[in-house]
Amino acid sequence: MQIAREDRFLVDFISLPVTVGFTSAAAVTIASTQVKDLLGYGGENNDFLQAWKNLKENASHSRLTDSLLGVMSIVALLVARELKNLDLRKDSREIGMFKRVVGKCLWLVSVARNALIVVIGAVIAYICQVNGGHPFRLTGEVTEGFPPLQPPPFSTTENGTEYSFAKMTGVLGAGVVIVPLISILESVAVAKSFGKLEDKNNLNSWECGHGCLVSCRVVLFDLLVTEKLGHTEAKGKPLDATQEMIALGLSNIVGSFIRSMPVTGSFTRTAVNNASGVRTQLGGLFTGVLLLLTLGFMTKFISYIPKASLAALIISAMFFMVEYEMVPKLWKTRKLDLIPFIATFFGCLFISLDYGIVVGILVNVSFILYKSARPNTHIKRLKIYGREILVARPDQGLVFPAAEFFRQVIHSNACFDEGDRVTLVLDGTHIAAVDFTMATNLKSLIEDLEIRRQSFIFWNWRRTAERTCCALDPAMGRYFRCGSTLNDLFQDKIEEDPSSTEYSNASTVVISTE
Numbered sequence: 001m002q003i004a005r006e007d008r009f010l011v012d013f014i015s016l017p018v019t020v021g022f023t024s025a026a027a028v029t030i031a032s033t034q035v036k037d038l039l040g041y042g043g044e045n046n047d048f049l050q051a052w053k054n055l056k057e058n059a060s061h062s063r064l065t066d067s068l069l070g071v072m073s074i075v076a077l078l079v080a081r082e083l084k085n086l087d088l089r090k091d092s093r094e095i096g097m098f099k100r101v102v103g104k105c106l107w108l109v110s111v112a113r114n115a116l117i118v119v120i121g122a123v124i125a126y127i128c129q130v131n132g133g134h135p136f137r138l139t140g141e142v143t144e145g146f147p148p149l150q151p152p153p154f155s156t157t158e159n160g161t162e163y164s165f166a167k168m169t170g171v172l173g174a175g176v177v178i179v180p181l182i183s184i185l186e187s188v189a190v191a192k193s194f195g196k197l198e199d200k201n202n203l204n205s206w207e208c209g210h211g212c213l214v215s216c217r218v219v220l221f222d223l224l225v226t227e228k229l230g231h232t233e234a235k236g237k238p239l240d241a242t243q244e245m246i247a248l249g250l251s252n253i254v255g256s257f258i259r260s261m262p263v264t265g266s267f268t269r270t271a272v273n274n275a276s277g278v279r280t281q282l283g284g285l286f287t288g289v290l291l292l293l294t295l296g297f298m299t300k301f302i303s304y305i306p307k308a309s310l311a312a313l314i315i316s317a318m319f320f321m322v323e324y325e326m327v328p329k330l331w332k333t334r335k336l337d338l339i340p341f342i343a344t345f346f347g348c349l350f351i352s353l354d355y356g357i358v359v360g361i362l363v364n365v366s367f368i369l370y371k372s373a374r375p376n377t378h379i380k381r382l383k384i385y386g387r388e389i390l391v392a393r394p395d396q397g398l399v400f401p402a403a404e405f406f407r408q409v410i411h412s413n414a415c416f417d418e419g420d421r422v423t424l425v426l427d428g429t430h431i432a433a434v435d436f437t438m439a440t441n442l443k444s445l446i447e448d449l450e451i452r453r454q455s456f457i458f459w460n461w462r463r464t465a466e467r468t469c470c471a472l473d474p475a476m477g478r479y480f481r482c483g484s485t486l487n488d489l490f491q492d493k494i495e496e497d498p499s500s501t502e503y504s505n506a507s508t509v510v511i512s513t514e
Helices: 002-013 016-033 035-039 048-061 064-083 097-111 113-130 165-172 175-195 212-229 241-258 267-275 282-297 307-318 326-333 335-350 353-373 400-414 436-451 463-472 474-479
Strands: 155-158 161-164 377-384 387-394 423-427 456-459 508-511
Touching: 002 353, 016 035, 016 048, 016 175, 016 307, 016 326, 016 335, 016 353, 035 048, 035 064, 035 307, 048 335, 064 097, 064 113, 064 307, 097 113, 113 307, 155 165, 161 165, 165 175, 175 241, 175 353, 267 307, 326 335, 335 353, 353 400, 377 400, 387 400, 400 423, 400 436, 436 456, 436 463, 436 474, 456 474, 463 474
Parallel strands: 387 423, 423 456
Antiparallel strands: 155 161, 377 387, 377 508
């Protein structure tokens, strides 16, 4: 529990532009991989590029019946989606029983549209097959029954080679750490993506790979566990990343006892659940119960479900996951945020969803590091009865990446010519602490100014930063001063220098890194 709480800071680096880029790219990728089943041709469709390459090579093998069923299913799903928004009352205050019943029926059709499309497609396929026709590519046979409950194996044999647990770990290498980390990031990204949707307090559903009907036998217990513990960001409530990590870890541990494949957050199932109107974790209970019933009594029915119907269901859900409106918002608010958005979007499309989100996070982290290494510094030149005072105030803490840069900024502004004896006041209002490297550079800065016979004052620095500098060199303690105003330092009235032409009219220069 404590480890999860300490490690959850990693997911805090998933910013909104990264989340939006991931969501949009995932929607485009998933929709692209479903084109094969929608049109009825074969081939491999594991990612965005492969999907469109496969379409180019096999488009001529498309099946007319699958294509018609798929397109008609998409149209029906989109129309049914809008049925719940119909207002049969119009302007009348009262509504008759007939209209009330019709309204309820339309609402039910709209909410249950996904299930209806699957059932209708399966019925049509069954009728055609009974009459000797095979117009559609079907899901196929699903193994009936439940997996045995037994301890997970710690060794395996592949191609005649026996692998112990230690040997399996050695083969996986760094993937032992990287895969779970990416799994956590992806799961939290899915939770954030659907948690932020307006008026959509959706659950974070889980699955193992594409086609939950085929793999439901091995992920059933995991789905029940994660639906029970997983908690996405609801409207007005923050996302509990620790709870998500515990749910994900516990589901995989328990799932290993029924030989489940590793599971993580599923964008596809979450999008379908969202499109179906699921809003709470109770949806996981219904899903689990239906899967149990399906595995026990309805596996024969599953084999008749056309792949085109499932593809249409998924594609129609993806239409509303691409957040086109976010691009102009980012452009108007802060154009720099378009960079992690674009990096995440194209990284997810052309590399993979897992590594694409890592690319976006790395871009965000690089911005943070650059800002840390190049802090904005406000420079203000004042005059006290003919004495030049230069006040430098960094707008954030100073750490080692900024050491040389900050020293150069001070040098370039405090050192003019030999006859100009400027007193430098370094305002530490925003400096909570400094590290050893920065303290060493500040000491060197003092020595440089003393050679030029210029005075130096640390003004209003916090005790933590002062202690670090004094621990490096106790002599630095005499440079620290405190006071509410500069009058407390010089005991004179401060006048702005009206003759200064090296600064702005406000006598302030900001050394900006943006």
